Amino acid sequence: MSNEKIKSCPLTANHIKIALVGQPNVGKSMLINSISNANLHVGNFSGVTVDKTEVLFDYKNYHFTVVDLPGTYAFTDYTIEERVTHNYLCAESYDLIINVVDSTNLEKNLQLTSELMSMSKNIIIALNMSDEAKKEAIEIDSEYMTQLLGVPCLKVSAQTKEGINELIEAAVIQYEEKSQKSKLIFSEPVEEEIAQIVWYLEKYKFSDDDSYRHIAINLLKNDQKTYEKIHDNPIWIELQPILVEALKHIELHHDSDDIKEAFAQEYASFNRGIIAEVVNLKNQVEKKTLTEKIDSVLIHPFLGIPIFLFFMWGLFQLTFEIGAIPMEYIDAFFGWFGDTIGATIPNDDVRSLVVDGIIAGVGAVVLFVPNIIILFIGIALLESTGYMSRVAFLLDGFFHKFGLHGQSFIPLVTGFGCSIPAYMSARILKNDRDRLLTLFIIGFMSCGARLPVYVLFAGAFFSAQMAGNVLFAIYIGGAMLGLIAAKILKLTAFKGADEPFVMEMPKYRLPTVKLIWHTVLTKTMMYIKKAGTYIAAASMLIWFLSNYPHNLELTQSYESKIEIAVDEKEKTNLLNQLAVEHLEQSYLGSIGKFTEPIFAPLGFDWKMSVALQTGLAAKEVVVSTLGVLYALGGEVDEENSSLIDAISKNISFASAISFIVVIMIYLPCLAASVVFTREAGGIKYFFYLLIFTSITAYFLAYIAYNIALLF
Amino acid sequence: MKTLYDCEKNCKVKVIKLNASTELKQRFISFGIMKGSEIEILQHTAAKSTVEIKVAKMRIALRDTEAKLIEVQKI
Numbered sequence: 001m002s003n004e005k006i007k008s009c010p011l012t013a014n015h016i017k018i019a020l021v022g023q024p025n026v027g028k029s030m031l032i033n034s035i036s037n038a039n040l041h042v043g044n045f046s047g048v049t050v051d052k053t054e055v056l057f058d059y060k061n062y063h064f065t066v067v068d069l070p071g072t073y074a075f076t077d078y079t080i081e082e083r084v085t086h087n088y089l090c091a092e093s094y095d096l097i098i099n100v101v102d103s104t105n106l107e108k109n110l111q112l113t114s115e116l117m118s119m120s121k122n123i124i125i126a127l128n129m130s131d132e133a134k135k136e137a138i139e140i141d142s143e144y145m146t147q148l149l150g151v152p153c154l155k156v157s158a159q160t161k162e163g164i165n166e167l168i169e170a171a172v173i174q175y176e177e178k179s180q181k182s183k184l185i186f187s188e189p190v191e192e193e194i195a196q197i198v199w200y201l202e203k204y205k206f207s208d209d210d211s212y213r214h215i216a217i218n219l220l221k222n223d224q225k226t227y228e229k230i231h232d233n234p235i236w237i238e239l240q241p242i243l244v245e246a247l248k249h250i251e252l253h254h255d256s257d258d259i260k261e262a263f264a265q266e267y268a269s270f271n272r273g274i275i276a277e278v279v280n281l282k283n284q285v286e287k288k289t290l291t292e293k294i295d296s297v298l299i300h301p302f303l304g305i306p307i308f309l310f311f312m313w314g315l316f317q318l319t320f321e322i323g324a325i326p327m328e329y330i331d332a333f334f335g336w337f338g339d340t341i342g343a344t345i346p347n348d349d350v351r352s353l354v355v356d357g358i359i360a361g362v363g364a365v366v367l368f369v370p371n372i373i374i375l376f377i378g379i380a381l382l383e384s385t386g387y388m389s390r391v392a393f394l395l396d397g398f399f400h401k402f403g404l405h406g407q408s409f410i411p412l413v414t415g416f417g418c419s420i421p422a423y424m425s426a427r428i429l430k431n432d433r434d435r436l437l438t439l440f441i442i443g444f445m446s447c448g449a450r451l452p453v454y455v456l457f458a459g460a461f462f463s464a465q466m467a468g469n470v471l472f473a474i475y476i477g478g479a480m481l482g483l484i485a486a487k488i489l490k491l492t493a494f495k496g497a498d499e500p501f502v503m504e505m506p507k508y509r510l511p512t513v514k515l516i517w518h519t520v521l522t523k524t525m526m527y528i529k530k531a532g533t534y535i536a537a538a539s540m541l542i543w544f545l546s547n548y549p550h551n552l553e554l555t556q557s558y559e560s561k562i563e564i565a566v567d568e569k570e571k572t573n574l575l576n577q578l579a580v581e582h583l584e585q586s587y588l589g590s591i592g593k594f595t596e597p598i599f600a601p602l603g604f605d606w607k608m609s610v611a612l613q614t615g616l617a618a619k620e621v622v623v624s625t626l627g628v629l630y631a632l633g634g635e636v637d638e639e640n641s642s643l644i645d646a647i648s649k650n651i652s653f654a655s656a657i658s659f660i661v662v663i664m665i666y667l668p669c670l671a672a673s674v675v676f677t678r679e680a681g682g683i684k685y686f687f688y689l690l691i692f693t694s695i696t697a698y699f700l701a702y703i704a705y706n707i708a709l710l711f
Numbered sequence: 712m713k714t715l716y717d718c719e720k721n722c723k724v725k726v727i728k729l730n731a732s733t734e735l736k737q738r739f740i741s742f743g744i745m746k747g748s749e750i751e752i753l754q755h756t757a758a759k760s761t762v763e764i765k766v767a768k769m770r771i772a773l774r775d776t777e778a779k780l781i782e783v784q785k786i
């Protein structure tokens with residue numbers, strides 16, 4: 001809870017292990033945040049919590065472990081989340097389940113609750129979002145509900161932190177009292193059958209950790225695992241005919257040939273009974289909710305898509321326009337910082353390493369922090385307001401034509417921020433083929449790290465007014481290419497039936513400033529950390545490769561020439577030539593020269609070839625490599641001190657276009673590739689991705705280069 | 712036989728039968744779409760490729776192919 005309470009000794013304190021279970025979007029992550037002050041990512045689209053997360057904290061004499069299980073609608077093992085949660089609840093050991101429900105929509109939420117209650121475990125129900133319920137004039141009698149269900153029900157609000165202390169107190173009490181009997185009852189025919197099976201189990205003293213009632217219910221529900229357990233037991237012979245009769249009886253009662261559907265109806269009618277008793281819909285009148293009103297505009301059949309495109313366009317404009325403002329200052333700062341630090345270092349080599357290598361490299365990356373912050377804010381807003389699901393709704397018809405799923409939109413759009421979370425969020429796609437297909441084309445959505453490269457080139461070749469549009473075109477163009485690639489893959493490598501599209505559209509929510517701030521802060525810090533470590537190291541390596549081996553002969557021959565040169569202009573020219581020749585014979589120059597023939601048809605000089613290769617470590621390094629390569633070459637010239645100028649002078653328009661095409665398509669960075677391989681499920685997929693992206697990038701860049709040459 | 716796909720916007724219907732495979736049926740059920748549940752049609756996309764419905768205060772999006780599997784009756 002609060003910090004001053006973390007005093008109890010972890011060895012003597014009582015350990016309480018809590019499993020936090022709930023449907024998607026009921027505010028589980030937020031609740032865990034307000035219980036423990038942990039900082040999990042809270043989002044407003046179904047399925048933010050994919051892995052189970054553990055949070056530890058102390059309260060009084062107790063040592064709490066809260067396991068946040070992925071959101072699940074029911075125990076159907078349909079999605080990965082459901083499987084993770086179901087397996088955990090059945091197989092792991094824990095003391096208590098806290099079932100988080102959304103007070104504003106009990107009917108839907110209690111469906112899961114009743115399945116949990118039939119497990120005969122120790123449960124507490126947290127009626128979350130009670131603040132919102134109050135606003136909507138939904139009154140829940142939690143005490144009466146506790147009585148009816150036989151399970152403690154507490155009103156809480158993760159947002160206002162109301163009732164959080166009471167919830168923890170209740171957990172302690174529930175833990176001390178051990179099991180309480182839940183009062184979930186079925187219709188008479190089902191109860192009869194349960195009683196009969198329980199009677200048999202008792203008669204034969206069947207030994208198991210599970211309660212007899214739960215075993216009986218599971219047998220009736222055709223639960224695979226329970227069947228496997230009992231199948232090898234001698235009582236099976238007697239039990240089987242009884243079960244067959246029981247199932248017939250229940251199916252007849254429900255006029256259905258599906259026992260699971262029959263049970264769902266059982267739960268639903270029990271829940272309707274409870275709701276009728278405990279919920280007082282005071283002044284509820286049948287009128288359109290705010291969400292429905294907003295939806296009637298945002299997902300309007302004709303306005304929906306233009307509105308969405310407008311939002312996207314606005315986001316990219318902002319990224320460029322506002323992001324450009326602080327860039328000047330950052331640039332100036334690093335220039336000043338480099339000079340100041342440089343002045344304190346006497347040794348030439350070390351100074352060059354620190355100033356031209358590390359500070360210039362890291363500076364080039366930090367320069368783009370403002371752009372990245374704006375992009376992250378945009379994506380965080382999409383996520384936390386609930387608009388993301390609407391876009392999936394709007395785009396499914398379109399995506400489906402390309403063999404993708406409307407929900408592929410979520411990982412794809414996340415891919416504009418960073419490929420790594422994008423690869424991870426592809427898990428919301430249940431069907432393996434759909435997921436793999438989405439994984440393969442996430443790379444086409446240009447990630448935030450590629451933004452600096454685009455900004456650099458757009459700035460170098462287009463006017464400031466045009467640059468925003470060019471940036472937008474690059475992003476949309478990448479997405480279009482991705483769709484075409486998806487269609488081709490779907491027709492060839494990923495043939496097969498489609499995954500159904502059934503998705504919840506959460507309520508619209510105003511995102512809290514704290515939440516947005518937090519998500520953006522963590523992501524930005526991740527980027528800066530990368531700049532400080534990975535990229536600093538890469539910059540040092542590139543600096544080394546571009547400065548060594550020292551060729552003394554070369555230097556001396558130029559020095560003598562410079563000495564005899566008469567006017568200043570010639571001197572400068574000679575110095576320039578020296579720098580360029582020095583670079584060409586360096587290690588980096590050799591690598592670039594060696595690979596130059598491969599990239600020559602795309603119009604790249606050796607510097608660009610090198611930048612592409614260093615970009616495999618992290619895309620941000622492309623810019624810092626170009627920075628090191630071109631800044632060294634032009635350092636002596638006063639006029640083209642900035643990288644943008646250097647680029648527009650040294651690279652032709654056609655080469656720049658083809659370079660951008662390669663950056664858009666080729667292999668994601670090292671870290672993303674590792675995540676891709678893990679998510680796709682094998683190293684062979686990495687090689688497929690490598691071949692697929694390399695061939696596509698090369699082929700399209702070749703075409704783009706030759707078209708651009710025509711202008 | 713009338714399915715959810717045939718229903719107009721703002722229409723309220725009751726589910727009679729789910730003609731889906733066992734797996735998809737489970738999915739429907741976990742979203743509260745089962746025999747007897749009441750559904751309101753909120754919105755279609757322009758090409759009617761996706762439909763937004765409301766079941767027990769929850770808004771759900773379905774694709775046309777799935778909507779055609781849900782047999783309904785007007786209430």
Ligand SMILES: Nc1nc2c(ncn2[C@@H]2O[C@H](COP(=O)(O)OP(=O)(O)O)[C@@H](O)[C@H]2O)c(=O)[nH]1
Binds near residue numbers: 027042044157384512
């Ligand atoms: N008004 C209100 N909003 C809440 C409350 N708890 C969570 N939310 C919001 O509900 C949304 C989903 O929350 P999240 O924790 O991501 O849900 P999860 O999917 O269950 O982990 C977020 O936008 C939260 O801001 C609450 O008690 N009151």
